[in-house]
Amino acid sequence: MKTVKELLEQNASVDAFRILEHRIRSYELFFVHQSLETVRATDTADIEATVYVDHDGFRGDSAFAAPESLSEEELNEKISLAVRRARLVCNKPYTLTRGESAPCVYLDTNLNEEAPETLARRIADACFAADTEEGGSINALEIFLDREETRVVNSLGVDRSQVKYRVMIEAIPTFTRGGESVELYEDLRFSEFDPERVTGMIREKMREVRDRFSAQKPQTPLQTNVILRAKEISSLMEEFSNELNYASVYAHSNLHALGDDLQENAAGDCDKITLTAKGTLPQSVFSKAFDEDGTSLADTCLIRDGKVENYYGANRFGQYLEIPVPSGNLPCLRLEPGTLSEDLLEQTPHLECVSLSGLQVDLYNDYIGGEIRLGYYFDGKTKTPVTGITMSGKLSEVLRGLRLSERTGTYNAYEGAEKLLLRDMQIL
Amino acid sequence: MPFSAFLDARRQDCRDLAAALQPQFSYVTVLGCDVRARAYRADRNGSMAREGRGERGFVLKLSNGKSFYEYSLDDITGDKTALAGKILKALQTDPDLYRREISVKLPSDEPLKQDFVRETDFADYDDQALLGVCSDLSAELVGKDPHVLNAFAVLQPFTVSKLFVSANRELSQHYGWANGVLLVVYRDEKMVQARVGADGDHLKELIPALRGKTDAVLDLARNLTRATPIEPGVYDVITDSSITGLIAHEAFGHGVEMDQFVKDRALAKNCVGQYVASPIANMRDGAAATHSVASYFFDDDGVLAHDTQIIKDGVLVAGLSDLASALQLDTAPTGNGRRDSYKRKAYSRMTNTFFEKGSDKLSDMIASVKHGYMLFETNNGMEDPKNWQIQCTAEYGIEIVDGKLTDHYVAPVVMSGYVPDLLKSISMISDGFEVIGAGFCGKGYKEWVRVSDGGPNLKVKVKLG
Known part of the structure; x- marks a missing residue:
């Protein structure tokens, strides 16, 4: 049977095409408490083809799924339908990424050194090794071990592939005493398995969930400095980077433009944001060698010293914005550290957020806030665990007084300042 | 089809x-x-x-x-x-x-x-017709107001075919649903986005409904440019159907997914037979409970669709289970076993989740509020079934003063608090009813399935920030 690539090449109505494949083999374990509830394995492929048809001064495109279970006749029907659809689509012309064929990229990993069932069991052991706290338990644990192969082929010679291994762990640390019980949520993602690191991270969460058990709602309303950790800093930085994507700019949905100062009239001791979009980060499972167009990724500084310096994004929208060499769709972010030392932090009253329902950021309405499930309130002398409170503030105001830690940390697709201080947030 | x-x-x-x-x-x-x-999508730049x-x-x-x-x-x-x-x-x-x-x-x-x-009329509408609807709507919105920076019109029909085979059972199902969205990027005093939607399994009804909302989405955009942050506090609140559904879904629905009972992750496990809400509150879930996006005939475990009463007169009476959790709890599965796709595990998941309607008039409910807000349109929410904390975000609210809706818009509005406090504070329930079938629901931060939620207007007391 002819492949979708061969059929696309033979179809005279197709002016250009792109094929994107994701093949995933996974091995998954699901525990209820420490009992094994479900074992799963998958062997699947997502193949998406996009046809491009030039007509009436426009470039139309249309994408379709091309699973290997389709017959040649079915594939040809899908191609014909996609051509008809592409003729209805009227977009400004652009060219696809040009022929960058390269050997398959294998991202660094140690996850391919043993059988998946053995590795998955060792990961489970590393998690349960942290379950030693009296009153503590891991009430649920899910382990996903994936081998993902990505390949991009297009009609202008691109043929690039990448293989990555990744682990995702979802654990629910719980603390119970006298019939009362609380929990926290922990998700870990890594491409290098270090059992001691995994145990250490889960153990830290076990300590935190014990603190949640004893946490009290502080006297409110309260106005204080709030410390965000890497997970929430990542979420905040994504808000900025998303709107600086070429596609957002082209769609006129970006609030900030080149040269805009996000921290205009900043306080004297404010740390200015320098944010870079990157293709890879060490040990991040989000790292990529190329994007979905097959474009090589070029790290790009988006915000320097608080001012928007560059946009970033995919080839098509980069061309629309007349960017000479589009950066590619960069998956990771790095935020430069600042001047906030641990010593200074220990002298400054603050509320450090350990677990939030989710950081709520609304750039349009100039809002930042969220429900705090566990925080540590430091009044300048003592630190106490707190819960049941909500923080809120005006984003533009807190950016003007923002402080970034000297120390750096990582979370998923983020590396950079480990802590971020927001001044004078309202706590209710 | x-x-x-x-x-x-x-x-x-x-x-x-x-x-x-x-x-x-x-x-x-x-x-x-x-x-x-x-x-299908059209905006001022392309399609x-x-x-x-x-x-x-x-x-x-x-x-x-x-x-x-x-x-x-x-x-x-x-x-x-x-x-x-x-x-x-x-x-x-x-x-x-x-x-x-x-x-x-x-x-x-x-x-x-x-x-x-269950039949749809999707085959009656070809690509040209549906893209044409999107293009017309986008152009209409852009043309109506010079402050519109961009206007997106989206139509997304889908059909589901599933086949379940075991030694003794062979079931098949085929049905469909469609969603339409209008989204306007608007700049006047400030830049905002306003969104309205429509959904159903017949495009002949959905498309006119969407066409009928162009003025509404522009009015909303204009009002949102004047929206101010809310002063954090505890207020009397009237919910629209979308926010009622958000409360049903986030505040309580996740907590009665019975795979959480197996894992001792839900406080609700210990509350069956107890008052968890105001005595006037009744809540249901089920693929067979109403007609919306999650109205399948059998679930991904091959269990036939149910209509499950979760809260009856304020008392928690039942939870929602997939096959695996039901077997571990020695109960009958309720037809709530759902997968993100065939690639993912089945979990206990909500389907169509809603509060039942009451007998109050919305006008009387608003009139009963001395100072508070009416909240509209779900933005997002996050569950915490173990500790019954919630965080739900509404797109916007309108201030109520002396029993009347004002023209003061606030945005965004984050509701948070302790679930039983919120549910027990329900003091009035309207006689209107709407279920919105445009949602996606995750379990934690993954496993996305299509859901609907909604109900009548509720009067509650809740912390807003």
Whole structure:
């Protein structure tokens, strides 16, 4: 049977095409408490083809799924339908990424050194090794071990592939005493398995969930400095980077433009944001060698010293914005550290957020806030665990007084300042 | 559009593969999925017509009364003995884990053969017609107001075909749903986005409904440019149907997903038979409870759709279960076993979740508020079933002063607090009712399924920030 690539090449109505494949083999374990509830394995492929048809001064495109279970006749029907659809689509012309064929990229990993069932069991052991706290338990644990192969082929010679291994762990640390019980949520993602690191991270969460058990709602309303950790800093930085994507700019949905100062009239001791979009980060499972167009990724500084310096994004929208060499769709972010030392932090009253329902950021309405499930309130002398409170503030105001830690940390697709201080947030 | 020809052609393959695995497993099921979606979009810069997010493949579920085993694959043709061998090899477990396996009863496999179909009119609308609707709507919005920076019009119809085969059961279902969205990027005093939607399984009704909302989305955009942050505090609040649904879903629905009971992750497990809400509150969930996006005929475990009363007169009476959690809890499954796709595990999931309507008039409810807000349109929410904390974000609110809606808009509005406090504060329930079938729901931060939620207007007291 002819492949979708061969059929696309033979179809005279197709002016250009792109094929994107994701093949995933996974091995998954699901525990209820420490009992094994479900074992799963998958062997699947997502193949998406996009046809491009030039007509009436426009470039139309249309994408379709091309699973290997389709017959040649079915594939040809899908191609014909996609051509008809592409003729209805009227977009400004652009060219696809040009022929960058390269050997398959294998991202660094140690996850391919043993059988998946053995590795998955060792990961489970590393998690349960942290379950030693009296009153503590891991009430649920899910382990996903994936081998993902990505390949991009297009009609202008691109043929690039990448293989990555990744682990995702979802654990629910719980603390119970006298019939009362609380929990926290922990998700870990890594491409290098270090059992001691995994145990250490889960153990830290076990300590935190014990603190949640004893946490009290502080006297409110309260106005204080709030410390965000890497997970929430990542979420905040994504808000900025998303709107600086070429596609957002082209769609006129970006609030900030080149040269805009996000921290205009900043306080004297404010740390200015320098944010870079990157293709890879060490040990991040989000790292990529190329994007979905097959474009090589070029790290790009988006915000320097608080001012928007560059946009970033995919080839098509980069061309629309007349960017000479589009950066590619960069998956990771790095935020430069600042001047906030641990010593200074220990002298400054603050509320450090350990677990939030989710950081709520609304750039349009100039809002930042969220429900705090566990925080540590430091009044300048003592630190106490707190819960049941909500923080809120005006984003533009807190950016003007923002402080970034000297120390750096990582979370998923983020590396950079480990802590971020927001001044004078309202706590209710 | 008829049931999937792809799945129809694989019926015998499903039976043969199940038979090939039965020497090793007492309970073997095969679920075949063929979900086809189309997506159309137009804005002032361009357009899109393509396939949307669909799926096509199979997942097997195996049990011997101990741990469950599942295997996902794209196709099941060919030598079934070889395929069964490949599946068993892939599912090998490290011997150290044998001692950790659960023990449960074997699932029931009551004989049933049935084909379920609910018709749509999607085949009556070709690509040109649907993209034309989007283009017209986008152009209309851009042309109506010079402050419109961009206007997106989106239509997304999809059809679901599923085939479930076990030793004694063979079920098929075919149905569809469609969503339409208008989104305006607007700049006047400040830049905002305003969004309205419509959904249903007949485009002949959905498209006019969407066309009828162009003035509404522009009015909303204009009002949002004047919106101010809310002064944090505890207020009397009237919810629209969307926010009522958000409360039903986030505040309580996740907490009665019974796989959380098995994991001791839900406070609700210990509250069955107790008052958890105001005595005037009644809440339901089920694929058969109403007609919306999650109204399937059988779930991804092959259990027929249910209509489950969760809260009756303020008392928690039942939860929602998939097959695995029901077996572990020794209860009957409620038809809530759902997968993100054939590639993912089945969990206990909500379907169509809503509060039942009451007898109050919305005008009387607003009139009863001295100072508070009416909240509109779900933005997002996050559950915490163990500790019953919630965070739900509304797109906007309108201030109520002395029993009257003002023209003071606030945005965004984050509701938070302790679930029983919120539910017990329900003091009035309107006689209106709407379920919105435009939602996606995750379990934690993954496993996305389509859901609806809604109900009447509620009067509650809640913390806003």
